[in-house]
Amino acid sequence: MAKLLPENRRSYAEIESLKFDNEGQPTASSLEQEEVERSVLTQFDLFEKRAEVDEDCPLLLRQKHANVLKKSLTHLPQSFQCLDSSRPWLVYWALHSLALLEEQLEEEDYTKITGFLAKCQSPNGGFGGGPGQIPHLACTYAAVNALCTIGTKEAFNVINRESLVKFLWSVRQPDGSFIMHQNGEVDVRGAYCALSVSKLTNIYTPELFEGTAEWIVRCQSYEGGFSACPGMEAHGGYSFCGLAALFMLGKDHLCDMKAFMRWIVNRQMRLEGGFQGRTNKLVDACYSFWQGGAFIFLHNILYKENKSIVNSDRWLFNQEALQEYILICCQQPSGGLIDKPGKLRDVYHACYALSGLSVAQHTSLIKKYIVGSPSNLLAPIHPMYNITFDAAVKAMKYYENHPIPPSGTP
Amino acid sequence: MTDSSSDCTLEEEYVLYKNRPQWRDVTPIQQDDGPNPVVAIAYSEQFRDVYDYFRAVLRSGEKSERVLELTNDAAQLNPANYTVWQYRRDVLHHLNSNLTEELDYIGETIREHPKNYQVWHHRRVIVEWMKDASNELQFTDQVLSLDSKNYHAWQHRQWVVATFKLFDAELQYVNNLLVKDVRNNSAWNQRHFVIVHTTGFTPEIIQRELEFTASKIKDVVNNESAWNYLRGVLCHTESGNITSEDFILDFCQELYDMGCRSPYLLAFTIDICEEFLELGVSSEAYPIQKALQLCEDLAVEHDKIRKEYWKFISRKLSQNVSCKTDVNSSS
Numbered sequence: 001m002a003k004l005l006p007e008n009r010r011s012y013a014e015i016e017s018l019k020f021d022n023e024g025q026p027t028a029s030s031l032e033q034e035e036v037e038r039s040v041l042t043q044f045d046l047f048e049k050r051a052e053v054d055e056d057c058p059l060l061l062r063q064k065h066a067n068v069l070k071k072s073l074t075h076l077p078q079s080f081q082c083l084d085s086s087r088p089w090l091v092y093w094a095l096h097s098l099a100l101l102e103e104q105l106e107e108e109d110y111t112k113i114t115g116f117l118a119k120c121q122s123p124n125g126g127f128g129g130g131p132g133q134i135p136h137l138a139c140t141y142a143a144v145n146a147l148c149t150i151g152t153k154e155a156f157n158v159i160n161r162e163s164l165v166k167f168l169w170s171v172r173q174p175d176g177s178f179i180m181h182q183n184g185e186v187d188v189r190g191a192y193c194a195l196s197v198s199k200l201t202n203i204y205t206p207e208l209f210e211g212t213a214e215w216i217v218r219c220q221s222y223e224g225g226f227s228a229c230p231g232m233e234a235h236g237g238y239s240f241c242g243l244a245a246l247f248m249l250g251k252d253h254l255c256d257m258k259a260f261m262r263w264i265v266n267r268q269m270r271l272e273g274g275f276q277g278r279t280n281k282l283v284d285a286c287y288s289f290w291q292g293g294a295f296i297f298l299h300n301i302l303y304k305e306n307k308s309i310v311n312s313d314r315w316l317f318n319q320e321a322l323q324e325y326i327l328i329c330c331q332q333p334s335g336g337l338i339d340k341p342g343k344l345r346d347v348y349h350a351c352y353a354l355s356g357l358s359v360a361q362h363t364s365l366i367k368k369y370i371v372g373s374p375s376n377l378l379a380p381i382h383p384m385y386n387i388t389f390d391a392a393v394k395a396m397k398y399y400e401n402h403p404i405p406p407s408g409t410p
Numbered sequence: 411m412t413d414s415s416s417d418c419t420l421e422e423e424y425v426l427y428k429n430r431p432q433w434r435d436v437t438p439i440q441q442d443d444g445p446n447p448v449v450a451i452a453y454s455e456q457f458r459d460v461y462d463y464f465r466a467v468l469r470s471g472e473k474s475e476r477v478l479e480l481t482n483d484a485a486q487l488n489p490a491n492y493t494v495w496q497y498r499r500d501v502l503h504h505l506n507s508n509l510t511e512e513l514d515y516i517g518e519t520i521r522e523h524p525k526n527y528q529v530w531h532h533r534r535v536i537v538e539w540m541k542d543a544s545n546e547l548q549f550t551d552q553v554l555s556l557d558s559k560n561y562h563a564w565q566h567r568q569w570v571v572a573t574f575k576l577f578d579a580e581l582q583y584v585n586n587l588l589v590k591d592v593r594n595n596s597a598w599n600q601r602h603f604v605i606v607h608t609t610g611f612t613p614e615i616i617q618r619e620l621e622f623t624a625s626k627i628k629d630v631v632n633n634e635s636a637w638n639y640l641r642g643v644l645c646h647t648e649s650g651n652i653t654s655e656d657f658i659l660d661f662c663q664e665l666y667d668m669g670c671r672s673p674y675l676l677a678f679t680i681d682i683c684e685e686f687l688e689l690g691v692s693s694e695a696y697p698i699q700k701a702l703q704l705c706e707d708l709a710v711e712h713d714k715i716r717k718e719y720w721k722f723i724s725r726k727l728s729q730n731v732s733c734k735t736d737v738n739s740s741s
């Protein structure tokens with residue numbers, strides 16, 4: 001007897017019918033795609049068999065993920081040496097993932113983490129990849145997000161807002177773009193990270209971002225998504241940064257939103273249910289957030305424009321299919337989340353798979369779609385910063401009472 | 411010059427910095443993680459040693475040949491350490507070092523770590539200093555031959571091509587890549603980039619590109635890259651309208667009549683209908699009713715994963731229709 005599927009859930013037979021058609025023209029791209037589809041279908045097939053006997057699946061392995069994440073916060077093996085310049089990121093990815101899972105750490109753990117992040121702060125403002133490293137915009141974003149996720153007065157007070165403003169001015173370029181660090185590379189991540197930390201900690205001034213929106217708009221490719229810098233290919237990570245930054249600047253009307261919408265809706269894979277980062281590339285769980293999160297801005301922008309045609313209950317992607325991809329294809333049985341079947345777990349993919357899962361579950365603070373066990377529900381995120389909604393509100397309230405520091409070097 | 415640690419014979423006799431007589435004058439500085447380290451990496455003895463000395467020279471500001479070698483060891487242990495690369499550039503600059511050797515060296519490092527931001531940025535700065543990009547097309551081609559969609563490689567290549575005006579053979583390069591894999595979206599993007607920076611999208615070029623793209627679509631109708639490029643070309647027409655080229659209107663009509671139901675064709679057809687409605691053109695082949703029907707077909711059959719989107723587009727079109735009707739009836 002066929003079991004009734006909840007709204008928008010897809011059967012194995014239906015998913016299988018969506019296999020890639022190479023039209024008799026196999027190329028490297030199509031061969032890779034077909035290989036991924038095979039491994040994904042194996043997971044969906046196994047799942048359907050399990051689902052016949054287990055009402056509760058797919059189940060988010062909360063405790064297992066939490067254990068892996070907690071462990072990663074303390075000790076890491078030698079193979080992490082290549083991430084020695086991303087330690088605030090390692091902290092943020094784990095802390096934010098745990099916050100999404102609504103897992104608490106001991107108070108003393110938060111104090112330890114706060115103390116460590118303070119060591120990563122540069123005397124010249126901003127945070128580096130580890131103690132003694134020069135400040136970097138991406139590490140600054142990660143450290144600020146991690147401290148706001150902790151959300152204690154002690155953590156909030158680590159951030160030296162006066163020197164942070166100076167650091168931001170030092171990486172601002174005359175055209176409104178941002179380099180990632182002193183003499184470093186320019187790309188749209190810089191603008192996003194600078195905006196995110198300055199909005200969150202109340203140091204934003206329009207002068208600091210003069211010309212930034214116009215520069216970002218130049219990164220919108222003919223496909224509609226944003227690229228790292230003008231001329232490059234539309235890409236999920238940079239698209240999130242580009243749209244989030246324009247949204248924070250209140251200048252999303254400067255870009256071609258219709259083209260953006262067309263590009264981003266097409267990034268959801270018809271068979272896998274997850275998102276790819278670029279046209280004709282493979283599904284990857286981290287884009288669950290980079291693409292999925294951008295739909296929140298898109299929804300808000302469309303709603304502002306013309307609310308009568310926006311379905312306020314749903315994002316413009318298939319929220320059930322994304323949850324299925326993450327829950328069925330991207331959980332490692334021993335804990336941890338992965339890019340796609342066959343890959344190894346890492347904290348980065350845990351963070352962005354869980355963040356994307358949260359986006360897919362919460363259309364608004366009241367409307368929820370939970371695939372699988374009700375216990376799968378995660379805390380909602382704030383899309384501008386990608387920390388939990390509660391953490392963002394608390395941080396903004398805290399810094400609201402602190403005056404914006406003088407801008408230093410306009 | 412500086413790649414002693416990658417030299418096998420020397421590697422066997424690798425001596426920690428703390429045991430090197432020529433470094434005896436430097437006092438190493440340990441990493442200050444504070445009393446309660448978190449995300450603590452189990453560094454190898456070599457890693458710890460190299461970085462203890464790197465911290466020391468960073469503080470003293472020493473810029474010498476031995477420091478150049480030290481930054482090499484540090485960078486090989488963690489190529490993502492941007493502080494190391496930044497300091498290495500300070501040293502190179504100070505010593506007026508041989509940049510050709512540095513370019514070879516960073517080339518090796520990129521080949522080992524092709525998806526690392528820092529190594530590509532380092533290469534870019536070296537090329538900038540040398541004001542010589544004669545190796546760059548070949549170099550990026552080598553990297554792209556292993557991964558034809560490597561974003562960093564394409565970004566470097568675009569910068570090189572635009573900065574040093576190396577456009578001459580670039581369209582041919584793109585063509586070759588598209589022959590190998592017509593679904594390579596990075597190659598399509600490069601095609602757009604090259605044309606924007608060379609001939610521009612003149613009416614002749616637009617015609618050529620439309621024909622080229624249409625033939626590629628005919629080969630593989632579900633190739634989204636080609637469909638996206640088609641829009642990319644059409645936005646350069648004088649009006650910027652996708653309905654401005656009869657050739658494309660006929661092309662889409664023909665595909666549809668042949669039974670093609672590629673979602674990209676259907677989506678494109680919807681946009682044609684919508685544009686005609688907005689322009690107030692009544693088209694027999696592209697009436698708005700057709701667009702509404704196609705939205706339904708896409709939502710329930712050809713592109714179900716995007717059901718919410720197609721329902722949204724359908725509501726938007728219906729609203730546009732009723733707006734037009736209101737305007738017409740009131741005028």
Ligand SMILES: [Zn+2]
Pocket residue numbers: 284285286287339349
């Ligand atoms: Zn990924």
